[in-house]
Structures are given as structure tokens and as C-alpha cells.
Amino acid sequence: MKRLSCFLMTAIIAVSVIPVGAAMAAQPEPIRIYVDEYAEGQVMSHVAKSVIESEYDVPVELKTVAVGPAFLGVANDERSLFLVAWLPRTHGDYMDRVGDKVDNLGELFDGARLGWAVPSYVPEDQLASIADMTKPDVVDKLGGEIQGISAGAGLMQVSKETIEGYDLDDDYRLITASSAAMTAALKRAIDNKEWIVVTAWSPHWMWERFDLRYLDDPKGVLGDREHVDAIASKGLAESEPEVHAMLKRMHYTLDQINTALVNAEQTSYEQAAQTFIDEHPDVIADWTVGESKQAAAN
Secondary structure, eight states: OHHHHHHHHHHHHHHHHHHHHHHHHHSOOOEEEEEOSOHHHHHHHHHHHHHHHHHHOOOEEEEEOOHHHHHHHHHHOSSEEEEEEEETTTTHHHHHHHGGGEEEEEEEEEEEEEEEEEETTSOTTTOSBGGGGGSHHHHHHHTTEEEOOOTTOHHHHHHHHHHHHTTOTTTOEEEOOOHHHHHHHHHHHHHTTOOOOEEEEESOTHHHHSOEEEOBOTTOTTOSOEEEEEEEETTHHHHOHHHHHHHHHOOOOHHHHHHHHHHHHHSOHHHHHHHHHHHOHHHHHHHHHHHHHHHHHO
16 A cells, blocks of 8 residues: 555656646746846836747846946857947947857937036036036036946946047046936036036936036047947847847837836836837837738738
8 A cells, every 4th residue: 555655656746747847848048138227228128028028938037237248248148139239439349349249130229329418507608518628617616527337338438538538637537336326416416506527328318307418529539429239149040030030120219218218217117118018019019020921911
């Protein structure tokens, strides 16, 4: 009787384990999306995660890293993405290093811009361009500081080049901080009507919340308007062809990004992403169905 009980118990365990193992084997490895601190990257990555998981039943994980490791991660991982490649200027050096090891899926949106910004109450006749920052009175009112973001950001590298290009080395210190710390410093300065220069970019919710202006860059060190591209690991087209095709169709207008960023600042990245999906079913359909299938349906 004991032998029979042991046999039945073994059989039950074996039957219960086999389906679980088979299910685990059938579950694909997650696609990893590298995310840096840029708000638009956070929102777009959460949108991509939701669409990929709901439409293609492929798990997605988000991994927050600095920009450099994001490019290296996509180059080295077999199933990975980075959705905020600012080109040709901001992330050009990173792209040059890994360009032959990644797949550029094309433009997610156009009209991105880098620059240095000040609150609009700063008199334009005193500080209109970066060249004006050499004036002793301006140096004094700015406290010899330029408020930056994280050290690994492409904007910080370009800002260091800008300091050198305008001979600001002796008068200014570039402050390293997170994007959240930068906007907090900007808010404090505005609340107190103090002068401040921040490393800035568009799109960003701060342009909706605060009255700001970019400083002119007569030497063009900060570059012109840019486009933001998605890059993927080389193997993704083979392992997930439908997801790869959808990502190549993914595109936003600048107005859509700006609205999503305002929502994210008021709620969260996840909620802003879901709001975008809920409010733009036609856009999601364009991404997931594609032109060829839409033509067939019509």
C-alpha cells in the first residue's frame, strides 16, 4: 500500500511539473528596452512595452541606464532596443562607435533641439545669446554656474564643448545633476525671480510649465534641429520580425510628444503612456497593422 501511494505521488508530481516546464520553455525571452533619463524616452519606452506585450504577447523589460551603456547594450544584446538616439549631433559619437553593430529602425519624431535656456524675465538686452555670458555683470548674476543634468548625457558633452567654444571656462562651472534636479533648480530660481541658465532640450514638459527662451548660439556649437531614432539589436529582426516591423512603423508628431510629456509630469510615465494609447487607437493601428494589411482590409 505504501509503495502504491509513493507511486501515485510520484506520478502526480511528474504530471504537474511537465506542463509548467513546457510553458516556461515556450515563453520567449523578454525584449529589453534601455531607458535613459530623458522624459520622452521614458514615455515612448512605456508605450512600446505596452504595445509589444499586448499585441504580440512578447514580454518586455525596461532597464534604466546612462546613454553610453544604452548604446553598448543594444550593440551587445540579442533582443534589445533604445528609443532615444538623438542624431546627428547629440549622440553622434555613441552612434559612430556602435553603428555597424545595431539596426537603425528610423525616425520616431523630428524637431528635437538642444540648447541653453533662461527664464523669460531675464532681460534680453542683457542676456540674449551665449556670447553675452562673458559680460561681468551676467557672470555675477548667474553666480558663475550653468545648471546641467547627468554626466553621461550627450547634452552635457555638447555643453562642455560650448563652454570651450565661447571661452567660458574661467567664469563658469557646469553643474552635474539629474534631470529632476535641474528642473527643481529651475523652479526655485523662477519662484525667487533669480537668474539661471539650464541645459535644456525640446520636447520637454518644462516648456509648457515655465516661460522660457533659448539663448542664441551664434557659433552653432550646440547644433541644429535633430531627429530622434530607434535603434535595435541586429538579431531582433530575425527573432521577432513582427515586432521589428511594428517598430519601424512607429512614429510620433511633436505635438503628440509634448502632450504626453505634460501628462507624464502631472501623473507618471506609465499613465501618460496608457493615456496616449487610449487616445490614439488609429495611431496604434497604423503601427501594428501596417500599410499592406490595411490595404488588404480595405
